[in-house]
Structures are given as C-alpha cells and as structure tokens.
Amino acid sequence: MHRDNYLKANQKAWEAWTDDHLRTGEYGLDALRNGGISLTPIDLEELGDVQGRSLLHLMCHLGTDTLSWARQGATVTGVDFSSKSIFVARAVAAELDLAARFVESDVYDTPTKIQEKFDIVYTNGGVICWLPDVPAWTRVVASLLKPGGVFYVREIHPIFWSLAQDRDDGLMVIEDAYFETDHPRRDDNSVVGKASIQTTYGWSHSLGEIVTSLIDAGLSIEFLHEHRMGEDWSWMLDMRQRNDGRWELREGRDRLPLEYSIRAHR
Numbered sequence: 001m002h003r004d005n006y007l008k009a010n011q012k013a014w015e016a017w018t019d020d021h022l023r024t025g026e027y028g029l030d031a032l033r034n035g036g037i038s039l040t041p042i043d044l045e046e047l048g049d050v051q052g053r054s055l056l057h058l059m060c061h062l063g064t065d066t067l068s069w070a071r072q073g074a075t076v077t078g079v080d081f082s083s084k085s086i087f088v089a090r091a092v093a094a095e096l097d098l099a100a101r102f103v104e105s106d107v108y109d110t111p112t113k114i115q116e117k118f119d120i121v122y123t124n125g126g127v128i129c130w131l132p133d134v135p136a137w138t139r140v141v142a143s144l145l146k147p148g149g150v151f152y153v154r155e156i157h158p159i160f161w162s163l164a165q166d167r168d169d170g171l172m173v174i175e176d177a178y179f180e181t182d183h184p185r186r187d188d189n190s191v192v193g194k195a196s197i198q199t200t201y202g203w204s205h206s207l208g209e210i211v212t213s214l215i216d217a218g219l220s221i222e223f224l225h226e227h228r229m230g231e232d233w234s235w236m237l238d239m240r241q242r243n244d245g246r247w248e249l250r251e252g253r254d255r256l257p258l259e260y261s262i263r264a265h266r
Helices: 003-024 029-033 041-047 064-071 083-096 107-113 134-143 207-216
Strands: 054-058 075-080 101-104 118-124 145-156 185-190 198-202 220-227 239-241 247-249 259-265
Touching (some): 003 083, 041 220, 054 064, 064 075, 075 083, 083 101, 107 134, 134 207
Parallel strands (some): 118 145
Antiparallel strands (some): 185 198
C-alpha cells in the first residue's frame, strides 16, 4: 500500500474519533469549558512562560491544548489534518471566546499553508507514532521556528509501542519493533479514549532516530528527560493511578520509562 493510503486510513479514523471525543468531553474539553486547562504540569514546567509569544501546535486534534496555551497568554495556531477536528476546535474557541487560529493541513504540508515563523512549536502525547517520516517532520518543525525559537515535545516512550498490550499475566513482553521499519504496523483494534474501533497504521521510531533527526534539522537539544509517570495510561499494561491523577507501573515502576520530553531550539 502507498504511504498516502496509510495516511488516508488514519485520517478517516481520526474523523470518526473526533465525533466520539466531542460527545464524551474527552481530551480536556470538560476542563476547558469549566475554566481550566488541559495541559500537564510537566508541559507547563518544562516549556515555561509563554505570555506574549507565538505558539504553533502541530497535530492539535480538538485544539484543547492549543486553547489552553491561549489561556496561558500565548498567541496560538493549531494544525490538524482532520476537518472535523478543526471544525470542533474553531467552535470551542468561539464558544469560550478564546483567540486562536486553526488550520486544516497534513503536518508535512504545514509550511505551504502557513508562511510565518513562530517563537514556539509544540506537540504532545501520542503523535509521533502516526508519522511515516520523522526526518521530514523535524525539517518541518525547524522551518517553522524563528531563529532562537523553541521546540517542545512530550511523548509516549517508544519502548512501550514495542510491548504486548493484551497480556493478563503482568509480564512485559517485546512484541513489535522498537526501531523504525519499512512498513507500518496495522492495528484493527485501535481504541483512543474508548472511542470507535478503526483500522489504522502506525510507525515505530526509536528515541535515537528522533533525537538525531532533530539535530540533523539544525536544532540544538536543551534536554531529553525520561519520565517514570504518565498522564493517561488507563489503557496500557498493568498501570495504577496515583493520588495526583498521574499513572505509573503497578509493580517495578523503575523498570521502564513511560514518557519522554525534549526541548530544543533553533
């Protein structure tokens, strides 16, 4: 199958999931409507003060994090390839009277849709697995940053995409590729936030590939942090939720990282 067909299948899935997430109030919609924000404490601490800065959120889905950064004082633009997601994001922004621009675009086409440069390019939470070409993505990121601009990503650690998710014996078993492969992984049981089941395609990308691609795109890495805890892991392995709402491994929490975050600048 051609790469474009994989991406079209994924786009179809996200169009369907948008309806589900709007209906259930997931992805931080309820928090936003109640006057709060959907951002994690890690994002807020590691990205820092965004007051008065221009921020581009790539692969923004419903735009809840985008609008949360607007509430933190940033001038925000969100980009997503789902027309339904962009429609919802614009509607929520209008409903809450938050200034934001939302652009429908495949992430790789973003520089052709948006010509300006930004102080910050941001993305988070389960997006890199949808990218067939990480080096091309990092070049897009670099092209959209002002000189001295900051890129920040917090992501699910790639080791977890290689683990079997349907075991009931508590064992962590390597089932899928950790390193990048020529062909994507097909998933016929993709459930995002208890949403509709769709056929999707995902790509494995090692931490080494991601970091090296950022460097090759001309970015300077400020830090790479690996985290023992994550934000929404009710769907994965043998997890327990802490009193602060975050998730960790039920046993042996130091065995593997759940997430990582990278901050870099141009």
